[in-house]
Amino acid sequence: MLAGTTLLAVAVTLAAANLRISVTSLSSVLGDVQRGLTAGSAWASAVTAAPSICFGLAALLSPWLARRIGGGPAIAVALAVLTAGLAVRVLAGAGLLLAGTFIACAGIAVCNVLVPVVVKESFPNRIGLVTGFYSSSMAAGSAVAAAVTPPLETAAGGWRPALAAWAIPAALALAVWLFGARKDTDFVTDAQPQHAARNLLRVSMAWVFTLLFSVQSIYAYVIMGWLPEILRDAGIGRDTAGVLLGVTMVIAVPLNLFVPAVAAKLRAQSGVMIGLTVAPVLGVLGLMFAPAFVPLLWAILLGAGMAIFPVVLTMMALRTRTSAETTQLSGMSQGFGYLIAAGGPFAAGLVYGWLGSWTVPLILVLGILAAQATLGAIIGRPHYI
Template sequence: MLAGTTLLAVAVTLAAANLRISVTSLSSVLGDVQRGLTATSAWASAVTAAPSICFGLAALVSPWLARRLGGGPAIAGALALLAAGLVVRVLAGPALLLGGTLVACAGIAVCNVLVPVVVKESFPTKVGLVTGIYSSSMAAGSAVAAAVTPPLATASGGWRPALAAWAIPAALALAVWLIGARRATDVVAGDQVHGGRRNLLRVPMAWVFTLLFAAQSIYAYVIMGWLPEILRDAGIDRDAAGVLLGITMVVAVPLNLVVPHFAARLRSQSWVMIGLTVMPVVGVLGLMLAPATVPLAWALLLGAGMTIFPVVLTMMALRTRTSAETTQLSGMSQGFGYLIAAGGPFLAGLVHGWLGSWTVPLILVLGVLAAQATLGAVIGRPRHI
């Protein structure tokens, strides 16, 4: 088990800051990339869906990696894979960009599953607080990548160096992780994982968690993947659209610091889950009806809805009895949840390509948010799986 030191907390924070930059940096210049590579709209849809697909597949094997390698080394390898993928994807054409994105996202997926387990194991009395810091760092990193990449592309002469630059913070996170976790032999000890192991595929509440994770992921990745293009189609220029995506991501930073910690203290989190769904509903309606009227307001509301992610992670720890169960539930819900969610951004892009409008994709997002509120209300009731 990793000791809950300050240096480890810093390592967790830096790792988290890199877990969405591959998505938001690319989406903020996706139109330029697509035109530069003369790629099709189907390719653009595949690129936005790639993170969820890769997150899902890699998440399913992450508990196995933790048992074989130890959690600390597994996370270190994942950060190295992330940095490599961010460089590789800018070296050639559409196929390599997609492949490099998949490599980067494979690294992210391992961290997605194992870092929350580090939090539970190493900071058992501060799960809500540290999860909030972890999620806030993730939101801040994604916000900076979204806002900075378009002007960086202008300053550096193109989107390739602008996207490749994000390998630098990933390498920094790897270096700090190697120092902060150097005394660790395992995040989840093999004996713990094997001892008392349950088949969660037969546990109904584990599937409710999985569907909830899928719903919030569909919402998040449709917004992260397509918001700049939605705004640009409404007449907002590229740099402003990137900044608005950055605002969408950064608004979650203060909320992530407070809401998971607050939710963890409650006996039931049902109303928290419902409340966190109402705000993005209003934001999506704004995008549908008047996207260019008050886009800042829509960005703030959409970003507030992202706060549900750390609450779900916190509830995984609250609803399980051991770190072994937390790892299993995290792997299952993220693995299958992300695979289900991959259809969201892909379908949104295809439907927009067919119809030339974002109305129908956004209506589908509203349906997903309705499912999220229902599933969240169920998960919020106090019990263990």
């Protein structure tokens, strides 16, 4: 298995920092990109849905890839694919930008599935803590990308170099991963007998996990994909809207550091799951009724809701008996969950295009949060799947 060294923990943290930058960097300047490419609202909706679609498809293939070439090499390949996608998507028109986003997100999807397995196998006594660092780094990276890309667009003279710049930290993460995991063996192959012994597709609680992952993803990607546009429609400037998206993402950093660790020590996590749904409900209500009144408060409340993601990842490890089951549950819940979730940001954009208002999409988000609280309460009960 992968050795639980400090260098590996650093490699995991750096990899995580790059797992949302393709989304938030683009969404923070999406209006400018759309106008620059003379693309329509359907294209913008497709771009915001692309991450979830690609995450789902690639996540279903991730366990197979890990078994074929090993978990560590699979993550290295994924980081290389992410770097390439970020670099090439700005080189031509709307079609290549969409394709490059798909390529980048394919790399992200493999990391999404396999990095939690690295954490369970390599840091068995520190699952909550390392998951907290992993998810906090992810939130911090996405926050920086959201806040920095708009002013970087101004400084660099356009959105193309501003977006292309995010290939640099991805390449750095790849280099550190290659060094940090270079001497370790395959953590997936070792667990192959147990992996083959049970088909989670026939386990009802695995499907509850999948639905939970899908609804929390719908919430996250509607907010990440459309919050700047919601704020700009309320009269808030481009740079300020980008910074507020950054606030939404960065507020999860301190929460991600301690909430998974606390949740991992509890016998049941139902109360944590329900509690993490209250703040985003208030944030969505703020966007509906007074988006420009105290937008910083709405951004903070929305960001607090993002802290549910690392708790779900932690519970994948807590609710499974072996790392092979963790791999299978992670691949299943993220694969099918992201595919289900892809309709969320796409539908939000289309409904806005039809009605010219964000009220109905935000009402749907409130329904998604209600489902999240219900499913989280079920998953939070102490039992193995």
